Amino acid sequence: MxxxxxxxxxxxxxxxxxxxxxxxxxxxxxxxxxxxxxxxxxxxxxxxxxxxxxxxxxxxxxxxxxxxxxxxxxxxxIARAFQVASLFPSFSVQDSFEAAVLARHRKMNDIVRPFSQAESRDRAHHLMQMVGLESRARTLAKHLPHGEQKLLDIGLALALExxxxxxxxxxxxxxxxxxxxxxxxxxxxxxxxxxxxxxxxxxxxxxxxxxxxxxxxxxxxxxxxxxxxxxxxxxxxxxxxxxxxxxxxxx
Missing domain, CATH: 3.40.50.300 (P-loop containing nucleotide triphosphate hydrolases)
Structure with a gap:
C-alpha cells in the first residue's frame, strides 16, 4: 500500500x-x-x-x-493524528466531527453555517460511537480530559475516511x-x-x-x-x- x-x-x-x-x-x-x-x-x-x-x-x-x-x-x-491533539478547541465534540465530515467532502464553505445537514450529523454520530465519545457530544473539545482529546483527534482523522x-x-x-x-x-x-x-x-x-x-x-x-x-x-x-x-x- x-x-x-x-x-x-x-x-x-x-x-x-x-x-x-x-x-x-x-x-x-x-x-x-x-x-x-x-x-x-x-x-x-x-x-x-x-x-x-x-x-x-x-x-x-x-x-x-x-x-x-x-x-x-x-x-x-492518508490521515494522521498528532502527538499533541489537533482540535477545534471551541467546537463541541459533535460539531468537530461534523466539520471534519464536511471537510472530507470538500464542503469547507459549509463550515461557517450551522451544522444542520442530516448526512454530516449521522456520520458524526457514528464516529462518536466508534471512539466512545457519544456521551460527550455537547462538550467543548477544550474541556475534554487529555485521553478523550486524543480519542477525538483519532476520530477526526477517521472522519477523513x-x-x-x-x-x-x-x-x-x-x-x-x-x-x-x-x-x-x-x-x-x-x-x-x-x-x-x-x-x-x-x-x-x-x-x-x-x-x-x-x-x-x-x-x-x-x-x-x-x-x-x-x-x-x-x-x-x-x-x-x-x-x-x-x-x-x-x-
Whole structure:
C-alpha cells in the first residue's frame, strides 16, 4: 500500500531521513520506534505531505505522492493524528466531527453555517460511537480530559475516511492504565475499519504487545524491521535503543 524508496531529507547539515526504503503492506499494523532524533516524526511528515523529500520516492496505492500538498494526500486516503491533539478547541465534540465530515467532502464553505445537514450529523454520530465519545457530544473539545482529546483527534482523522492512518504517539501523556485502554481502542478500530495503521510509540510494552511489524529507525536510517520476536532478539537494536535487560523487562 505504501512504499518509500531511497527517501532522503536533511535540515541544514542534519540528515533526518537517510536513504530510507520501507514497504508497508495493506491491512498491516506497524510500529515505528527509535531514540529521539531518529527521524520518526520526519517520516510521518514526509508521508503526510507536511515535508517534501530532498530525493527518493513515496508511492501510495501505486501513485507517486512525493511533494503533493498535504490536502491532496488526505483526499487520496492518508490521515494522521498528532502527538499533541489537533482540535477545534471551541467546537463541541459533535460539531468537530461534523466539520471534519464536511471537510472530507470538500464542503469547507459549509463550515461557517450551522451544522444542520442530516448526512454530516449521522456520520458524526457514528464516529462518536466508534471512539466512545457519544456521551460527550455537547462538550467543548477544550474541556475534554487529555485521553478523550486524543480519542477525538483519532476520530477526526477517521472522519477523513482514510485507508492509511498515521498515529503519532497515541498514548503520550497518559498514565499506565489509560495508555493500555487507548491502545486497545486503537486496536479495535484497526480491526473493525480494516485500516493500514502505522504508529509511533515509546512505550515498549504497548509496541511489543500490539504491533505485527516493528521498524526501528536510528539516525534517520532503517536499523531493523521484523516481528516483535525478531526485534526483541536483534542485538543491534538492543545495543542502539532497547538496552541491556530489555527482554526481562517486557517478559
Amino acid at each position: 505504501l512504499k518509500l524508496t531511497n527517501v532522503k531529507k536533511s535540515f541544514g547539515g542534519v540528515l533526518a531521513t537517510n536513504d530510507l526504503s520501507i514497504d508497508f503492506t495493506p491491512g498491516s499494523l506497524s510500529a515505528i520506534i527509535g531514540p529521539n532524533g531518529a527521524g520518526k516524526t520526519t517520516l510521518f511528515n514526509l508521508i503526510a505531505g507536511r515535508l517534501r523529500p530532498d530525493s527518493g520516492s513515496i508511492v501510495f496505492n501505486n501513485e507517486e505522492i512525493s511533494g503533493l500538498p498535504a490536502t491532496e494526500i488526505v483526499h487520496k486516503g 482514510p485507508r492509511l492512518l498515521l498515529l503519532d504517539e497515541p498514548t503520550a501523556g497518559m498514565g499506565p492504565e489509560e495508555r493500555f485502554q487507548m491502545i486497545e481502542r486503537v486496536h479495535e478500530l484497526w480491526e473493525r475499519e480494516q485500516l493500514t495503521l502505522i504508529f509511533i510509540e515509546h512505550d515498549m510494552d504497548i509496541v511489543f504487545a500490539h504491533a505485527q511489524v516493528i521498524r526501528v529507525l536510528y539516525y534517520g536510517a532503517l536499523l531493523a524491521e521484523g516481528t516483535p520476536a525478531e526485534i526483541r532478539n536483534n542485538q543491534a537494536v538492543i545495543d542502539a535503543y532497547l538496552g541491556a535487560g530489555f527482554e526481562e523487562e517486557v517478559a
